Amino acid sequence: MPALSGNQPAVETHDLRREYRARRGAGVTALDGVSIEVAQGEVHGLLGPNGAGKSTLMKILSTVLLPTAGSGRVLGHDLATEYRRIRPLLGIVFGGERGVYPRLTARQNLRYWAALYGLSTAAGRSRTEELLDEFGLAERAGDRVETYSVGMRQRLHLARGMVADPRVLLLDEPTNGLDPLAARQLRELIGRLAGEGRTVLLATHDLDEAELLCDRVTMINNGRVVAAEAPKTLARLLSRQERIRVRADPALLDQVRALPEVTEVAAADDGAAVVSVGSQEAVGRVLAFVVAAGVTEVRTELPNLEEVYLRLVHRNDERSVVAR
Numbered sequence: 001m002p003a004l005s006g007n008q009p010a011v012e013t014h015d016l017r018r019e020y021r022a023r024r025g026a027g028v029t030a031l032d033g034v035s036i037e038v039a040q041g042e043v044h045g046l047l048g049p050n051g052a053g054k055s056t057l058m059k060i061l062s063t064v065l066l067p068t069a070g071s072g073r074v075l076g077h078d079l080a081t082e083y084r085r086i087r088p089l090l091g092i093v094f095g096g097e098r099g100v101y102p103r104l105t106a107r108q109n110l111r112y113w114a115a116l117y118g119l120s121t122a123a124g125r126s127r128t129e130e131l132l133d134e135f136g137l138a139e140r141a142g143d144r145v146e147t148y149s150v151g152m153r154q155r156l157h158l159a160r161g162m163v164a165d166p167r168v169l170l171l172d173e174p175t176n177g178l179d180p181l182a183a184r185q186l187r188e189l190i191g192r193l194a195g196e197g198r199t200v201l202l203a204t205h206d207l208d209e210a211e212l213l214c215d216r217v218t219m220i221n222n223g224r225v226v227a228a229e230a231p232k233t234l235a236r237l238l239s240r241q242e243r244i245r246v247r248a249d250p251a252l253l254d255q256v257r258a259l260p261e262v263t264e265v266a267a268a269d270d271g272a273a274v275v276s277v278g279s280q281e282a283v284g285r286v287l288a289f290v291v292a293a294g295v296t297e298v299r300t301e302l303p304n305l306e307e308v309y310l311r312l313v314h315r316n317d318e319r320s321v322v323a324r
């Protein structure tokens, strides 16, 4: 990977707008003033419901689509005028079959892409073998891709995106359609690639994946940024209810339920009870009550990213709620 230069953001956009013209009727505004900033080395999630504008943003960042208005830079290079300098810095892994030839073997695919990226034959061959090893494809490297499982194909997509050792990886729903094991293997690979100092921009519908992998997430709805923060910070900012997880007998739980500060007592999957408390100030009083009653297994927790997402994106279409 080429050395890092300066500390400019890996990716930044300012007021990006993208409209798609319709032949008849009104056009669609896919992006409506999107400003994001992704630091070098960061794993950044792009979250939002279908049609939110994630793929449009990814296409603009990968320089295959121009914005209608606004601007953006990748490692300091302007998206509109310096795309030739940006492309070698990017590894692009979008879903579907594009970019990998099913009738060729994994080895042939990777050598082909290495040649397209301008590697010499010898360098392309050695890079191909490295990638086949790293992405767990070496054993089947001589088989046609059409005989691969979906998980193997997706690992090959990721390997293809890594041929030129890019500084920035753009991943559009890379684990979509994978079974849990294959998705986990791919996430481990993504985590490893990110650990090498690369910047990763990951569009995903999988909120657990985002929580697991991402340093920060941007949530987009109707072409607008509704939040941009670290998953934990978002949870804290949006948490109107603190929760306390306790293990206690049913009689004590009845007493807890009757406390004025408590809004709900629900059963968790693991047999514990999750006590929701109306305000953060009241948590101490409820905690004191359960501890005085002899409960020893007790901890407070924040909502997970899925709950934050549901509140932010599906609550309504408010404008910027928690923009950086």
Ligand SMILES: Nc1ncnc2c1ncn2[C@@H]1O[C@H](COP(=O)(O)OP(=O)(O)OP(=O)(O)O)[C@@H](O)[C@H]1O
Residues within 6 Å of the ligand: 020, 021, 028, 029, 030, 048, 049, 050, 051, 052, 053, 054, 055, 056, 057
């Ligand atoms: N080529 C196009 N022509 C017209 N409208 C388009 C085109 N591409 C996307 N759109 C519209 O722009 C909006 C944003 O689409 P986009 O694909 O960027 O969203 P997304 O967040 O990636 O959705 P998904 O999660 O379903 O992939 C949608 O209303 C979509 O219908």
